[in-house]
Amino acid sequence: MPSFAVRPAAFADAPAICELLNTIDELEIGRPETDLHEVQADLKQVEADLARNSWLAHDEEGKLVAYGLLWDDSGAERIDIDHYVLPDQQVAGARLFELMERRAAEKAAANGAERAVVHLHLNSSPTLDLALLEGRGWRRVRRYQVMTREVSEATDPTPPALPGLTLRTCEAEADRRLAHRLTEATMADHFDHQPRTYEQWLLDLDAERLDWSLIWIATLAGRDVGVLLSRDDRQAMAWIRTIGVLAEARGRGIAGHLLRHAFAVYAARGRDTAGLGVDVQNATGALRLYEAHGMRQHYAVDTWENTLGVAP
Incomplete structure:
Protein backbone atom coordinates (compact mmCIF):
# COMPACT_ATOMS: atom_id res chain seq x y z
CA MET A 1 0.00 0.00 0.00
CA TRP A 138 -22.60 10.66 -0.04
CA ARG A 139 -25.29 11.12 -2.72
CA ARG A 140 -25.78 13.30 -5.78
CA VAL A 141 -28.30 16.10 -5.24
CA ARG A 142 -27.82 18.45 -8.20
CA ARG A 143 -26.18 18.72 -11.61
CA TYR A 144 -24.58 21.77 -13.19
CA GLN A 145 -23.25 22.32 -16.68
CA VAL A 146 -20.24 24.38 -17.59
CA MET A 147 -21.30 25.84 -20.93
CA THR A 148 -19.16 27.58 -23.53
CA ARG A 149 -19.59 29.45 -26.79
CA GLU A 150 -17.20 30.83 -29.36
CA VAL A 151 -17.32 34.61 -29.73
CA SER A 152 -15.95 36.95 -32.37
CA GLU A 153 -16.44 40.52 -33.54
CA ALA A 154 -17.99 39.18 -36.74
CA THR A 155 -20.68 37.16 -34.96
CA ASP A 156 -21.14 39.21 -31.80
CA PRO A 157 -21.69 42.92 -32.44
CA THR A 158 -23.07 45.17 -29.72
CA PRO A 159 -26.76 44.19 -29.45
CA PRO A 160 -29.51 46.70 -30.29
CA ALA A 161 -30.78 48.59 -27.27
CA LEU A 162 -33.91 47.35 -25.53
CA PRO A 163 -36.56 50.07 -25.09
CA GLY A 164 -36.17 51.70 -21.70
CA LEU A 165 -33.13 49.59 -20.72
CA THR A 166 -29.69 51.01 -19.98
CA LEU A 167 -26.48 49.35 -18.77
CA ARG A 168 -23.71 50.84 -16.68
CA THR A 169 -20.46 49.52 -15.27
CA CYS A 170 -19.44 49.39 -11.62
CA GLU A 171 -16.31 51.45 -11.16
CA ALA A 172 -18.09 53.59 -8.54
CA GLU A 173 -18.25 52.23 -4.98
CA ALA A 174 -22.00 52.91 -4.76
CA ASP A 175 -22.58 50.80 -7.88
CA ARG A 176 -20.40 48.00 -6.52
CA ARG A 177 -22.54 47.86 -3.40
CA LEU A 178 -25.65 47.93 -5.57
CA ALA A 179 -24.29 45.04 -7.65
CA HIS A 180 -23.91 43.07 -4.42
CA ARG A 181 -27.50 43.82 -3.34
CA LEU A 182 -28.85 42.85 -6.76
CA THR A 183 -26.82 39.63 -6.71
CA GLU A 184 -28.22 38.69 -3.31
CA ALA A 185 -31.78 39.57 -4.31
CA THR A 186 -31.75 37.74 -7.65
CA MET A 187 -29.92 34.65 -6.37
CA ALA A 188 -31.75 34.28 -3.03
CA ASP A 189 -34.03 31.47 -4.19
CA HIS A 190 -31.40 29.57 -6.16
CA PHE A 191 -30.23 26.16 -4.97
CA ASP A 192 -27.18 26.30 -2.71
CA HIS A 193 -27.04 30.09 -2.51
CA GLN A 194 -25.52 31.29 0.75
CA PRO A 195 -26.11 34.95 1.71
CA ARG A 196 -22.90 36.98 1.74
CA THR A 197 -22.09 40.36 3.24
CA TYR A 198 -20.57 42.94 0.94
CA GLU A 199 -17.13 42.28 2.40
CA GLN A 200 -17.49 38.50 2.00
CA TRP A 201 -18.74 38.99 -1.56
CA LEU A 202 -15.65 41.04 -2.42
CA LEU A 203 -13.45 38.21 -1.14
CA ASP A 204 -15.42 35.67 -3.19
CA LEU A 205 -14.86 37.78 -6.29
CA ASP A 206 -11.14 38.25 -5.54
CA ALA A 207 -11.97 41.93 -5.96
CA GLU A 208 -8.34 43.07 -5.86
CA ARG A 209 -7.94 41.53 -9.32
CA LEU A 210 -11.40 42.33 -10.65
CA ASP A 211 -12.01 44.56 -13.67
CA TRP A 212 -15.15 46.40 -12.56
CA SER A 213 -15.86 47.51 -16.13
CA LEU A 214 -16.99 43.89 -16.68
CA ILE A 215 -19.74 44.15 -14.05
CA TRP A 216 -22.93 45.62 -15.47
CA ILE A 217 -26.10 46.89 -13.81
CA ALA A 218 -29.27 46.89 -15.90
CA THR A 219 -31.73 49.73 -15.32
CA LEU A 220 -35.27 49.59 -16.73
CA ALA A 221 -37.36 52.75 -16.76
CA GLY A 222 -35.24 54.25 -13.99
CA ARG A 223 -35.20 51.17 -11.74
CA ASP A 224 -32.16 48.94 -11.22
CA VAL A 225 -33.38 45.42 -12.04
CA GLY A 226 -30.47 43.23 -13.11
CA VAL A 227 -26.77 42.51 -12.85
CA LEU A 228 -24.12 40.56 -14.74
CA LEU A 229 -20.85 39.65 -13.01
CA SER A 230 -18.00 38.56 -15.26
CA ARG A 231 -14.22 38.49 -15.44
CA ASP A 232 -11.58 38.26 -18.12
CA ASP A 233 -8.54 36.97 -16.24
CA ARG A 234 -8.96 33.26 -16.97
CA GLN A 235 -6.57 31.96 -19.58
CA ALA A 236 -9.01 29.42 -21.01
CA MET A 237 -11.99 31.73 -21.53
CA ALA A 238 -13.85 34.84 -20.44
CA TRP A 239 -16.12 33.85 -17.56
CA ILE A 240 -19.65 34.91 -16.62
CA ARG A 241 -20.11 34.34 -12.91
CA THR A 242 -23.70 35.54 -12.45
CA ILE A 243 -26.62 36.85 -14.47
CA GLY A 244 -29.49 37.95 -12.25
CA VAL A 245 -32.75 39.76 -12.95
CA LEU A 246 -35.33 40.68 -10.30
CA ALA A 247 -38.45 38.51 -10.50
CA GLU A 248 -40.76 41.40 -11.42
CA ALA A 249 -38.58 42.31 -14.42
CA ARG A 250 -38.15 38.83 -15.88
CA GLY A 251 -39.61 37.83 -19.22
CA ARG A 252 -38.61 41.10 -20.93
CA GLY A 253 -35.38 39.91 -22.55
CA ILE A 254 -33.07 41.58 -20.02
CA ALA A 255 -30.99 38.49 -19.21
CA GLY A 256 -30.53 37.71 -22.90
CA HIS A 257 -29.52 41.31 -23.59
CA LEU A 258 -26.94 41.20 -20.81
CA LEU A 259 -25.57 37.94 -22.19
CA ARG A 260 -25.27 39.30 -25.75
CA HIS A 261 -23.67 42.47 -24.43
CA ALA A 262 -21.07 40.39 -22.60
CA PHE A 263 -20.33 38.36 -25.74
CA ALA A 264 -19.77 41.59 -27.70
CA VAL A 265 -17.43 43.05 -25.08
CA TYR A 266 -15.39 39.84 -24.85
CA ALA A 267 -15.09 39.65 -28.64
CA ALA A 268 -13.95 43.28 -28.82
CA ARG A 269 -11.27 42.41 -26.26
CA GLY A 270 -9.99 39.63 -28.50
CA ARG A 271 -11.37 36.69 -26.55
CA ASP A 272 -12.57 33.71 -28.58
CA THR A 273 -14.57 31.79 -25.93
CA ALA A 274 -17.06 32.68 -23.21
CA GLY A 275 -18.15 30.30 -20.47
CA LEU A 276 -20.45 30.04 -17.47
CA GLY A 277 -21.96 27.49 -15.09
CA VAL A 278 -25.69 26.75 -14.81
CA ASP A 279 -27.89 24.65 -12.56
CA VAL A 280 -29.78 22.40 -14.98
CA GLN A 281 -32.83 22.54 -12.68
CA ASN A 282 -32.81 26.32 -12.44
CA ALA A 283 -36.46 27.37 -12.20
CA THR A 284 -35.95 30.61 -14.15
CA GLY A 285 -35.16 28.76 -17.40
CA ALA A 286 -31.49 29.78 -17.47
CA LEU A 287 -30.39 26.61 -19.27
CA ARG A 288 -32.87 27.24 -22.10
CA LEU A 289 -31.73 30.85 -22.34
CA TYR A 290 -28.07 29.91 -22.71
CA GLU A 291 -28.82 27.16 -25.22
CA ALA A 292 -30.91 29.62 -27.24
CA HIS A 293 -27.85 31.86 -27.42
CA GLY A 294 -25.63 29.12 -28.79
CA MET A 295 -23.97 27.90 -25.61
CA ARG A 296 -23.26 24.18 -25.32
CA GLN A 297 -22.09 21.86 -22.56
CA HIS A 298 -18.34 21.78 -22.00
CA TYR A 299 -18.57 19.37 -19.07
CA ALA A 300 -20.93 18.52 -16.20
CA VAL A 301 -20.46 18.93 -12.45
CA ASP A 302 -22.44 17.17 -9.73
CA THR A 303 -23.17 18.47 -6.26
CA TRP A 304 -22.75 15.69 -3.71
CA GLU A 305 -24.17 15.84 -0.19
CA ASN A 306 -23.54 14.00 3.06
CA THR A 307 -25.29 14.54 6.40
CA LEU A 308 -23.11 13.96 9.44
CA GLY A 309 -23.96 13.76 13.10
CA VAL A 310 -22.19 16.10 15.48
CA ALA A 311 -21.02 15.62 19.03
CA PRO A 312 -23.02 17.50 21.69
Whole structure:
Protein backbone atom coordinates (compact mmCIF):
# COMPACT_ATOMS: atom_id res chain seq x y z
CA MET A 1 0.00 0.00 0.00
CA PRO A 2 1.47 3.42 -0.94
CA SER A 3 2.37 5.69 1.97
CA PHE A 4 1.72 9.40 2.16
CA ALA A 5 2.04 12.33 4.55
CA VAL A 6 -0.73 14.84 5.31
CA ARG A 7 -0.28 18.44 6.40
CA PRO A 8 -2.19 21.76 6.16
CA ALA A 9 -1.77 23.91 3.08
CA ALA A 10 -0.03 27.30 3.10
CA PHE A 11 -0.35 30.16 0.64
CA ALA A 12 3.10 29.27 -0.70
CA ASP A 13 1.71 25.88 -1.80
CA ALA A 14 -0.52 27.54 -4.43
CA PRO A 15 1.73 26.69 -7.44
CA ALA A 16 1.89 22.98 -6.48
CA ILE A 17 -1.87 22.89 -5.89
CA CYS A 18 -2.47 24.59 -9.23
CA GLU A 19 -0.29 21.97 -10.96
CA LEU A 20 -2.28 19.17 -9.29
CA LEU A 21 -5.61 20.71 -10.30
CA ASN A 22 -4.48 21.13 -13.90
CA THR A 23 -3.35 17.51 -14.02
CA ILE A 24 -6.84 16.55 -12.84
CA ASP A 25 -8.38 18.97 -15.39
CA GLU A 26 -6.53 17.16 -18.18
CA LEU A 27 -7.83 13.81 -16.99
CA GLU A 28 -11.43 14.98 -16.49
CA ILE A 29 -12.04 17.54 -19.26
CA GLY A 30 -9.10 17.10 -21.62
CA ARG A 31 -7.13 20.28 -20.97
CA PRO A 32 -5.82 22.39 -18.06
CA GLU A 33 -8.19 25.22 -17.09
CA THR A 34 -7.11 26.23 -13.57
CA ASP A 35 -5.25 29.51 -13.16
CA LEU A 36 -2.87 30.20 -10.30
CA HIS A 37 -4.77 33.29 -9.15
CA GLU A 38 -7.91 31.16 -8.67
CA VAL A 39 -6.06 28.85 -6.28
CA GLN A 40 -4.54 31.82 -4.47
CA ALA A 41 -7.98 33.41 -4.08
CA ASP A 42 -9.28 30.25 -2.41
CA LEU A 43 -6.32 30.04 -0.06
CA LYS A 44 -6.58 33.63 1.13
CA GLN A 45 -10.27 33.45 1.98
CA VAL A 46 -10.89 34.45 5.58
CA GLU A 47 -13.13 31.41 6.08
CA ALA A 48 -10.44 29.04 4.86
CA ASP A 49 -8.41 29.05 8.14
CA LEU A 50 -5.72 27.00 6.43
CA ALA A 51 -4.20 25.55 9.58
CA ARG A 52 -7.44 23.72 10.43
CA ASN A 53 -9.41 23.65 7.18
CA SER A 54 -6.96 22.56 4.50
CA TRP A 55 -5.13 19.32 3.75
CA LEU A 56 -2.33 18.27 1.42
CA ALA A 57 -1.27 14.66 0.89
CA HIS A 58 2.23 14.01 -0.48
CA ASP A 59 3.62 10.66 -1.57
CA GLU A 60 6.97 9.24 -0.48
CA GLU A 61 8.79 11.27 -3.13
CA GLY A 62 7.17 14.53 -1.99
CA LYS A 63 4.73 14.77 -4.90
CA LEU A 64 1.37 16.35 -4.11
CA VAL A 65 -1.31 13.72 -4.79
CA ALA A 66 -4.44 15.02 -3.02
CA TYR A 67 -5.79 18.36 -1.79
CA GLY A 68 -8.78 19.35 0.32
CA LEU A 69 -10.24 22.67 1.45
CA LEU A 70 -13.19 23.32 3.78
CA TRP A 71 -15.12 26.53 4.37
CA ASP A 72 -18.22 27.63 6.27
CA ASP A 73 -20.35 30.30 4.61
CA SER A 74 -23.56 29.50 6.46
CA GLY A 75 -22.57 29.86 10.10
CA ALA A 76 -24.97 26.97 10.65
CA GLU A 77 -25.22 23.36 9.45
CA ARG A 78 -24.10 23.85 5.82
CA ILE A 79 -20.40 23.20 5.28
CA ASP A 80 -18.64 23.17 1.88
CA ILE A 81 -15.56 21.25 0.82
CA ASP A 82 -13.35 20.86 -2.24
CA HIS A 83 -11.54 17.57 -2.76
CA TYR A 84 -9.04 16.59 -5.47
CA VAL A 85 -7.07 13.36 -5.82
CA LEU A 86 -5.00 11.64 -8.50
CA PRO A 87 -6.68 8.44 -9.74
CA ASP A 88 -3.94 6.13 -8.42
CA GLN A 89 -4.00 7.71 -4.95
CA GLN A 90 -7.45 6.74 -3.65
CA VAL A 91 -6.10 5.73 -0.23
CA ALA A 92 -4.84 9.27 0.28
CA GLY A 93 -8.15 10.59 -1.02
CA ALA A 94 -10.05 8.48 1.51
CA ARG A 95 -7.86 9.74 4.33
CA LEU A 96 -8.58 13.34 3.41
CA PHE A 97 -12.30 12.58 3.43
CA GLU A 98 -12.01 11.21 6.95
CA LEU A 99 -10.26 14.35 8.14
CA MET A 100 -12.57 16.71 6.28
CA GLU A 101 -15.76 15.06 7.51
CA ARG A 102 -14.49 15.16 11.08
CA ARG A 103 -13.69 18.86 10.73
CA ALA A 104 -17.08 19.57 9.09
CA ALA A 105 -18.85 18.02 12.07
CA GLU A 106 -16.73 20.13 14.44
CA LYS A 107 -17.55 23.32 12.54
CA ALA A 108 -21.28 22.61 12.51
CA ALA A 109 -21.22 21.81 16.23
CA ALA A 110 -19.37 25.07 16.92
CA ASN A 111 -22.13 26.85 15.00
CA GLY A 112 -24.73 25.33 17.32
CA ALA A 113 -26.14 23.02 14.63
CA GLU A 114 -27.40 19.52 15.37
CA ARG A 115 -25.91 18.09 12.18
CA ALA A 116 -23.48 18.94 9.40
CA VAL A 117 -24.83 19.04 5.85
CA VAL A 118 -21.71 18.89 3.70
CA HIS A 119 -21.60 19.76 -0.01
CA LEU A 120 -18.94 18.90 -2.57
CA HIS A 121 -18.75 19.68 -6.31
CA LEU A 122 -17.22 17.02 -8.55
CA ASN A 123 -16.85 16.53 -12.27
CA SER A 124 -19.46 14.03 -13.48
CA SER A 125 -16.57 11.68 -14.39
CA PRO A 126 -14.08 12.47 -11.63
CA THR A 127 -10.66 11.13 -10.80
CA LEU A 128 -12.09 10.24 -7.39
CA ASP A 129 -13.44 6.68 -7.07
CA LEU A 130 -17.18 7.28 -6.63
CA ALA A 131 -17.57 3.95 -4.84
CA LEU A 132 -15.44 5.45 -2.08
CA LEU A 133 -17.75 8.45 -1.92
CA GLU A 134 -20.97 6.44 -1.97
CA GLY A 135 -19.57 4.06 0.62
CA ARG A 136 -19.24 7.01 2.99
CA GLY A 137 -22.90 7.92 2.57
CA TRP A 138 -22.60 10.66 -0.04
CA ARG A 139 -25.29 11.12 -2.72
CA ARG A 140 -25.78 13.30 -5.78
CA VAL A 141 -28.30 16.10 -5.24
CA ARG A 142 -27.82 18.45 -8.20
CA ARG A 143 -26.18 18.72 -11.61
CA TYR A 144 -24.58 21.77 -13.19
CA GLN A 145 -23.25 22.32 -16.68
CA VAL A 146 -20.24 24.38 -17.59
CA MET A 147 -21.30 25.84 -20.93
CA THR A 148 -19.16 27.58 -23.53
CA ARG A 149 -19.59 29.45 -26.79
CA GLU A 150 -17.20 30.83 -29.36
CA VAL A 151 -17.32 34.61 -29.73
CA SER A 152 -15.95 36.95 -32.37
CA GLU A 153 -16.44 40.52 -33.54
CA ALA A 154 -17.99 39.18 -36.74
CA THR A 155 -20.68 37.16 -34.96
CA ASP A 156 -21.14 39.21 -31.80
CA PRO A 157 -21.69 42.92 -32.44
CA THR A 158 -23.07 45.17 -29.72
CA PRO A 159 -26.76 44.19 -29.45
CA PRO A 160 -29.51 46.70 -30.29
CA ALA A 161 -30.78 48.59 -27.27
CA LEU A 162 -33.91 47.35 -25.53
CA PRO A 163 -36.56 50.07 -25.09
CA GLY A 164 -36.17 51.70 -21.70
CA LEU A 165 -33.13 49.59 -20.72
CA THR A 166 -29.69 51.01 -19.98
CA LEU A 167 -26.48 49.35 -18.77
CA ARG A 168 -23.71 50.84 -16.68
CA THR A 169 -20.46 49.52 -15.27
CA CYS A 170 -19.44 49.39 -11.62
CA GLU A 171 -16.31 51.45 -11.16
CA ALA A 172 -18.09 53.59 -8.54
CA GLU A 173 -18.25 52.23 -4.98
CA ALA A 174 -22.00 52.91 -4.76
CA ASP A 175 -22.58 50.80 -7.88
CA ARG A 176 -20.40 48.00 -6.52
CA ARG A 177 -22.54 47.86 -3.40
CA LEU A 178 -25.65 47.93 -5.57
CA ALA A 179 -24.29 45.04 -7.65
CA HIS A 180 -23.91 43.07 -4.42
CA ARG A 181 -27.50 43.82 -3.34
CA LEU A 182 -28.85 42.85 -6.76
CA THR A 183 -26.82 39.63 -6.71
CA GLU A 184 -28.22 38.69 -3.31
CA ALA A 185 -31.78 39.57 -4.31
CA THR A 186 -31.75 37.74 -7.65
CA MET A 187 -29.92 34.65 -6.37
CA ALA A 188 -31.75 34.28 -3.03
CA ASP A 189 -34.03 31.47 -4.19
CA HIS A 190 -31.40 29.57 -6.16
CA PHE A 191 -30.23 26.16 -4.97
CA ASP A 192 -27.18 26.30 -2.71
CA HIS A 193 -27.04 30.09 -2.51
CA GLN A 194 -25.52 31.29 0.75
CA PRO A 195 -26.11 34.95 1.71
CA ARG A 196 -22.90 36.98 1.74
CA THR A 197 -22.09 40.36 3.24
CA TYR A 198 -20.57 42.94 0.94
CA GLU A 199 -17.13 42.28 2.40
CA GLN A 200 -17.49 38.50 2.00
CA TRP A 201 -18.74 38.99 -1.56
CA LEU A 202 -15.65 41.04 -2.42
CA LEU A 203 -13.45 38.21 -1.14
CA ASP A 204 -15.42 35.67 -3.19
CA LEU A 205 -14.86 37.78 -6.29
CA ASP A 206 -11.14 38.25 -5.54
CA ALA A 207 -11.97 41.93 -5.96
CA GLU A 208 -8.34 43.07 -5.86
CA ARG A 209 -7.94 41.53 -9.32
CA LEU A 210 -11.40 42.33 -10.65
CA ASP A 211 -12.01 44.56 -13.67
CA TRP A 212 -15.15 46.40 -12.56
CA SER A 213 -15.86 47.51 -16.13
CA LEU A 214 -16.99 43.89 -16.68
CA ILE A 215 -19.74 44.15 -14.05
CA TRP A 216 -22.93 45.62 -15.47
CA ILE A 217 -26.10 46.89 -13.81
CA ALA A 218 -29.27 46.89 -15.90
CA THR A 219 -31.73 49.73 -15.32
CA LEU A 220 -35.27 49.59 -16.73
CA ALA A 221 -37.36 52.75 -16.76
CA GLY A 222 -35.24 54.25 -13.99
CA ARG A 223 -35.20 51.17 -11.74
CA ASP A 224 -32.16 48.94 -11.22
CA VAL A 225 -33.38 45.42 -12.04
CA GLY A 226 -30.47 43.23 -13.11
CA VAL A 227 -26.77 42.51 -12.85
CA LEU A 228 -24.12 40.56 -14.74
CA LEU A 229 -20.85 39.65 -13.01
CA SER A 230 -18.00 38.56 -15.26
CA ARG A 231 -14.22 38.49 -15.44
CA ASP A 232 -11.58 38.26 -18.12
CA ASP A 233 -8.54 36.97 -16.24
CA ARG A 234 -8.96 33.26 -16.97
CA GLN A 235 -6.57 31.96 -19.58
CA ALA A 236 -9.01 29.42 -21.01
CA MET A 237 -11.99 31.73 -21.53
CA ALA A 238 -13.85 34.84 -20.44
CA TRP A 239 -16.12 33.85 -17.56
CA ILE A 240 -19.65 34.91 -16.62
CA ARG A 241 -20.11 34.34 -12.91
CA THR A 242 -23.70 35.54 -12.45
CA ILE A 243 -26.62 36.85 -14.47
CA GLY A 244 -29.49 37.95 -12.25
CA VAL A 245 -32.75 39.76 -12.95
CA LEU A 246 -35.33 40.68 -10.30
CA ALA A 247 -38.45 38.51 -10.50
CA GLU A 248 -40.76 41.40 -11.42
CA ALA A 249 -38.58 42.31 -14.42
CA ARG A 250 -38.15 38.83 -15.88
CA GLY A 251 -39.61 37.83 -19.22
CA ARG A 252 -38.61 41.10 -20.93
CA GLY A 253 -35.38 39.91 -22.55
CA ILE A 254 -33.07 41.58 -20.02
CA ALA A 255 -30.99 38.49 -19.21
CA GLY A 256 -30.53 37.71 -22.90
CA HIS A 257 -29.52 41.31 -23.59
CA LEU A 258 -26.94 41.20 -20.81
CA LEU A 259 -25.57 37.94 -22.19
CA ARG A 260 -25.27 39.30 -25.75
CA HIS A 261 -23.67 42.47 -24.43
CA ALA A 262 -21.07 40.39 -22.60
CA PHE A 263 -20.33 38.36 -25.74
CA ALA A 264 -19.77 41.59 -27.70
CA VAL A 265 -17.43 43.05 -25.08
CA TYR A 266 -15.39 39.84 -24.85
CA ALA A 267 -15.09 39.65 -28.64
CA ALA A 268 -13.95 43.28 -28.82
CA ARG A 269 -11.27 42.41 -26.26
CA GLY A 270 -9.99 39.63 -28.50
CA ARG A 271 -11.37 36.69 -26.55
CA ASP A 272 -12.57 33.71 -28.58
CA THR A 273 -14.57 31.79 -25.93
CA ALA A 274 -17.06 32.68 -23.21
CA GLY A 275 -18.15 30.30 -20.47
CA LEU A 276 -20.45 30.04 -17.47
CA GLY A 277 -21.96 27.49 -15.09
CA VAL A 278 -25.69 26.75 -14.81
CA ASP A 279 -27.89 24.65 -12.56
CA VAL A 280 -29.78 22.40 -14.98
CA GLN A 281 -32.83 22.54 -12.68
CA ASN A 282 -32.81 26.32 -12.44
CA ALA A 283 -36.46 27.37 -12.20
CA THR A 284 -35.95 30.61 -14.15
CA GLY A 285 -35.16 28.76 -17.40
CA ALA A 286 -31.49 29.78 -17.47
CA LEU A 287 -30.39 26.61 -19.27
CA ARG A 288 -32.87 27.24 -22.10
CA LEU A 289 -31.73 30.85 -22.34
CA TYR A 290 -28.07 29.91 -22.71
CA GLU A 291 -28.82 27.16 -25.22
CA ALA A 292 -30.91 29.62 -27.24
CA HIS A 293 -27.85 31.86 -27.42
CA GLY A 294 -25.63 29.12 -28.79
CA MET A 295 -23.97 27.90 -25.61
CA ARG A 296 -23.26 24.18 -25.32
CA GLN A 297 -22.09 21.86 -22.56
CA HIS A 298 -18.34 21.78 -22.00
CA TYR A 299 -18.57 19.37 -19.07
CA ALA A 300 -20.93 18.52 -16.20
CA VAL A 301 -20.46 18.93 -12.45
CA ASP A 302 -22.44 17.17 -9.73
CA THR A 303 -23.17 18.47 -6.26
CA TRP A 304 -22.75 15.69 -3.71
CA GLU A 305 -24.17 15.84 -0.19
CA ASN A 306 -23.54 14.00 3.06
CA THR A 307 -25.29 14.54 6.40
CA LEU A 308 -23.11 13.96 9.44
CA GLY A 309 -23.96 13.76 13.10
CA VAL A 310 -22.19 16.10 15.48
CA ALA A 311 -21.02 15.62 19.03
CA PRO A 312 -23.02 17.50 21.69
